[in-house]
Amino acid sequence: MNKPLAERIRPRIIEDVVGQKHLIGKGKILYSIVNNGRVPNMIFYGPPGVGKTTIANIISKKTEKKLYKLNATSASVSDIKNIVENSNSLLGIKGILLYLDEIQNFNKKQQQALLEYTENGRITLIASTTENPNFYIYKALLSRCMIFEFKPLNVEDIILGLKKAIISLKKELNSTDIIIDEMDLKYISENSSGDLRKAINILEVVILNSYKDKDGNIVVKKETINECSIGDNINYDKFGDSHYDTISAFQKSIRGSDVNAGLHYLARLIKGGDLITICRRLLVIASEDIGLAYPNAITIVKSCVDSAMQLGFPEAKIPLSQAVILLCNSPKSNSAYVGIKKALEDIENKNVGEIPNHIRDGHYSGAKKLGRMVSYKYPYNYNNNYVDQQYLPDNIKTAVYYKPSNNKMEKSMYNYIESIKNNRG
Structure with a gap:
């Protein structure tokens, strides 16, 4: 019993895996891959404790490929080279399956080295990551792998996994029965962040710290569960x-x-x-x-x-x-966002032309000779502080960036500006 309970009861066939029915339900793509034995290079993407390693183990047993496990936080390219060398020995006679956990920790150069071995067929890669592979995996490697997204397990799936764990623990502990309230199982499940391994590990600690009654039953109390710190039930990584x-x-x-x-x-x-x-x-x-x-x-x-x-x-x-x-609860308008977005697009994609002479800086000697501000009309000299003149460069003089949204404030401002434009006096 040195290994954690979650490891001791890890499923050995695909039908015993809890959850992920969108991937391993009958007729689903990963279910078919496991059963037909033709395994492509794959990336398993999802949170911890949802079955990624378990399914890699099952694939290895089903295909009879030699399974090697590496963690990218500590592994190096030389470790992969050593594994590839075994493909020439009897150990790799049916092929080698490399399960590389946390592949996001391999840099580009390391991933490129990995690509070489997957392309020549020396190894079949199953990489796992808790981070979105589209952001962390080298594009050439990504294009040669099938990506499978694993979801956090729901409460019902975790309760099912916990009940299987209880059966195993009952045998190991030679207990007549393990008595735990259904609501307590639900409580553990709800506070495990969709992670079955975490839930099973909590359960094991709780049961090992519960008492046996006179009939040989292990009785789990809510107080014991509360004493075994469950912690936060939300996975949050500031950089993930x-x-x-x-x-x-x-x-x-x-x-x-x-x-x-x-x-x-x-x-x-x-x-x-x-x-x-x-x-x-x-x-x-x-x-x-x-x-x-x-x-x-x-x-x-x-x-x-x-x-x-x-x-x-x-x-x-x-x-x-x-x-x-x-x-x-405020009214909504994205007109400011859309307006500046359109203006920037013109700057980036068009020859917008020069600023009109009459609104360029004219406060220096010689500005008049260059035509600066010569025909500028000062709005405050006109009725309603408005005068019609061109402000945009000639190349985009009819451009419209701002369109008022349908709300009371913008309608009011728009109507005001339109009224003084139409009443120049």
Whole structure:
């Protein structure tokens, strides 16, 4: 019993694997690969404890290929070369399967070396990563691999896995029975972040620290579960996929005026302790998604952000919550974002031409001889402080970047400007 329980009861056939039915359900692609024995180079992408290593083991046994396991955090190219050399021996007579965990930790040069061996067929690669491979894997290697995304397990799947673990532990501990309430199993499952290995390890510690009654039953109490620290039930990495996914969901929820979702993703970000990112994103949202529909939003949000930065956690959560609720419930406009985006596209893609002479700087000796400001009309000398004259360069003089969104504030501003343009006096 030196190995953790999760390792001791690791499934040996595909049908015993819990969850991932979108990949290993009957008729699904990975199920077919496992059973037909024709294994391509693959990348398994997903959170820990969801079956990536287990399925690699099953594939190895099914194909009778020699399985080697390396972790990219400590492995080197020489380790791979040593494995390849075994392909010429009896050990590799049916082929070699290399399971490379955390491949995102291999640099480009190391991944290129790996590519050479996968291309000539000396090894079949199954790489696993918790990070999005599209961001971390060398493109040439990525194009030669099938990518399978593993999902966090749901509560029902984890409960099923825990019940199987209880059966195994009962035999190991020579116990008449292990008595644990269904709600306690649900509690462990809900607090395992979709990670079956974590849930099983918690269960093992809990059971080993529970008492036997006079009939030989191990009785698990809620108090014992509480004493075995379960920890956070959200996986959050400031520098990984979860960070960018959470930030994306945060902004989209506010943009979609869903205050409950906005607060939920704020809570995730707070749990990650990333105050600076939260503040920056709130300021962006105030202009990108609310903008001119409620111009005062950015002023209020800036005050909330300043308060949060001065307070620090845990009190910072209160002004941050205020900002999120305000932005969710504010009218929305992306006209400022769209306007500058279009203007930048013209700068980058067109010959926009020179600034018109009459609005160029004329406050220096010799400016008049160059035609600077000669025909400039000072708006304050005209009715309503407006006069019709050209401001854009000739090449793009009819360009339109700003289109008011359909909200009360922008309609009011638009109507005002149009009225003075049409009433020049």
